[in-house]
Amino acid sequence: xxxxxxxxxxxxxxxxxxxxxxxxxxxxxPDLSAPFHPASEAFRADPVAAESxxxxxxxxxxxxxTLSPPVEGLYALAAAGAFKAAALRVCHESNxxxxxxxxxxxxxxxxxxxxxxxxxxKKIARFLRLLASNHIYEEVRPDVFRNNRLSSLLDSGKSxxxxxxxxxxxxxxxxxxxxxxSHHLDEVSHSAAYTWxxxxxxxxxxxxxxxxxxLSTYLGREVSFWEHMAEPGQEFRRKRFDxxxxxxxxxxxxxxxLDSLDWDKLPKGSTIxxxxxxxxxxxxxxxxxxxxxxxxxxxxxESIENAExxxxxxxxxxxxxxxxxxxxxxxxxxxxxxxxxxFFMKSIIHDWSDANCxxxxxxxxxxxxxxxxxxxxxxxxxxxxRMPEEAEADSKDCVPGSILKQAPAPLLPxxxxxxxxxxxxxxxxxxxSGQERTFDHMQxxxxxxxWKVDEVRRPGAARVMYSFYIASPI
Numbered sequence: 001x002x003x004x005x006x007x008x009x010x011x012x013x014x015x016x017x018x019x020x021x022x023x024x025x026x027x028x029x030p031d032l033s034a035p036f037h038p039a040s041e042a043f044r045a046d047p048v049a050a051e052s053x054x055x056x057x058x059x060x061x062x063x064x065x066t067l068s069p070p071v072e073g074l075y076a077l078a079a080a081g082a083f084k085a086a087a088l089r090v091c092h093e094s095n096x097x098x099x100x101x102x103x104x105x106x107x108x109x110x111x112x113x114x115x116x117x118x119x120x121x122k123k124i125a126r127f128l129r130l131l132a133s134n135h136i137y138e139e140v141r142p143d144v145f146r147n148n149r150l151s152s153l154l155d156s157g158k159s160x161x162x163x164x165x166x167x168x169x170x171x172x173x174x175x176x177x178x179x180x181x182s183h184h185l186d187e188v189s190h191s192a193a194y195t196w197x198x199x200x201x202x203x204x205x206x207x208x209x210x211x212x213x214x215l216s217t218y219l220g221r222e223v224s225f226w227e228h229m230a231e232p233g234q235e236f237r238r239k240r241f242d243x244x245x246x247x248x249x250x251x252x253x254x255x256x257x258l259d260s261l262d263w264d265k266l267p268k269g270s271t272i273x274x275x276x277x278x279x280x281x282x283x284x285x286x287x288x289x290x291x292x293x294x295x296x297x298x299x300x301x302e303s304i305e306n307a308e309x310x311x312x313x314x315x316x317x318x319x320x321x322x323x324x325x326x327x328x329x330x331x332x333x334x335x336x337x338x339x340x341x342x343f344f345m346k347s348i349i350h351d352w353s354d355a356n357c358x359x360x361x362x363x364x365x366x367x368x369x370x371x372x373x374x375x376x377x378x379x380x381x382x383x384x385x386r387m388p389e390e391a392e393a394d395s396k397d398c399v400p401g402s403i404l405k406q407a408p409a410p411l412l413p414x415x416x417x418x419x420x421x422x423x424x425x426x427x428x429x430x431x432x433s434g435q436e437r438t439f440d441h442m443q444x445x446x447x448x449x450x451w452k453v454d455e456v457r458r459p460g461a462a463r464v465m466y467s468f469y470i471a472s473p474i
């Protein structure tokens with residue numbers, strides 16, 4: 001019973017904190033039976049409530065692992081994940097959520113669902129029952145199902161008749177995670193099934209080349225994700241991936257960039273280069289708040305064409321007066337010669353192997369002046385073991401901000417920060433031979449390319465998975 005009592009105390013204390021926050025902030029903890037609405041997440045704006053909720057989830061998960069029969073626990077927590085993903089994909093791609101939204105709170109019988117989406121009714125019921133038993137959808141009467149908080153996240157917002165008739169445009173002009181999940185449950189899940197075959201292959205198992213990842217093994221040929229997306233016949237998947245990435249960006253507020261550096265301390269006219277910046281959306285808050293700086297958005301020609309359209313609509317004056325310049329450039333090539341105040345990169349390093357990252361970072365180092373700063377927006381992988389947090393924080397060698405906050409014992413020390421980042425790390429391995437990195441790994445990588453980490457900053461905004469590394473040339 002040694003761990004059960006403190007785990008129960010964490011849950012009890014957390015629930016009390018949530019109730020206090022409800023009263024103080026006039027917010028409500030979400031109702032699992034109600035369809036999702038953004039307002040239901042308002043309670044997390046209170047840092048105490050957000051941390052309490054995270055601790056409750058961590059403690060409850062640890063209780064499940066502790067008290068489940070070992071074989072059942074191992075199976076339910078890990079081995080059965082593929083079956084849940086399969087059931088979720090069937091329901092998502094066959095538009096069950098849209099059908100149930102139209103049915104309302106009374107729900108709909110599997111037979112009627114099948115009449116609309118064309119699948120076999122008993123199979124639909126079985127998939128829905130597995131998901132409902134894991135709190136995705138609800139079974140309100142035998143074989144009658146309705147949406148709940150989690151299943152409603154799959155909703156495109158369009159009519160079921162529309163998405164059934166036009167599956168390739170289902171995700172066009174939509175918001176929410178539905179398009180990302182469609183991508184994840186397709187090529188990512190397929191590739192994940194071949195991970196063992198990939199890593200145990202004596203020829204490529206130790207490789208970090210992008211065309212020798214589990215995705216390549218699934219496809220049966222040495223081709224990278226980007227090469228595969230450019231192939232004939234993959235137009236729908238490429239479009240879906242692009243929409244998914246836009247959705248992910250929309251869930252990560254661009255205003256977080258304002259906290260990444262003391263931008264107001266840069267000399268007037270300093271040049272900021274957004275390396276691999278896509279359309280340059282992360283420069284928008286900087287342009288709006290620091291118009292006396294100069295901004296260069298760099299990416300490949302196709303992305304720069306999209307950037308021209310984006311800035312032409314968003315802020316044509318910034319282009320006209322050259323506050324913002326758009327530049328076609330590969331970060332695997334040497335940087336143009338110019339005085340650069342800051343090189344900024346968001347979610348670039350995690351796409352690539354250490355060897356490729358060193359090439360990118362070395363090009364930036366060679367173009368840097370003595371006062372140039374490098375800002376990287378990347379996730380930090382937390383260790384699953386407990387670290388000597390206080391001793392390290394007091395060390396003169398400790399980089400400010402590099403010590404991740406740990407959950408109190410007996411919780412896993414990384415349980416408040418790890419779940420999504422660790423999953424993202426394996427997704428990067430499977431699809432790109434990329435990786436999220438621990439602070440120690442990133443520091444070593446930067447040092448090898450001539451950069452020293454000065455500080456790590458963590459955005460205060462909710463739902464931001466990344467931190468900001470600030471580095472200077474050695």
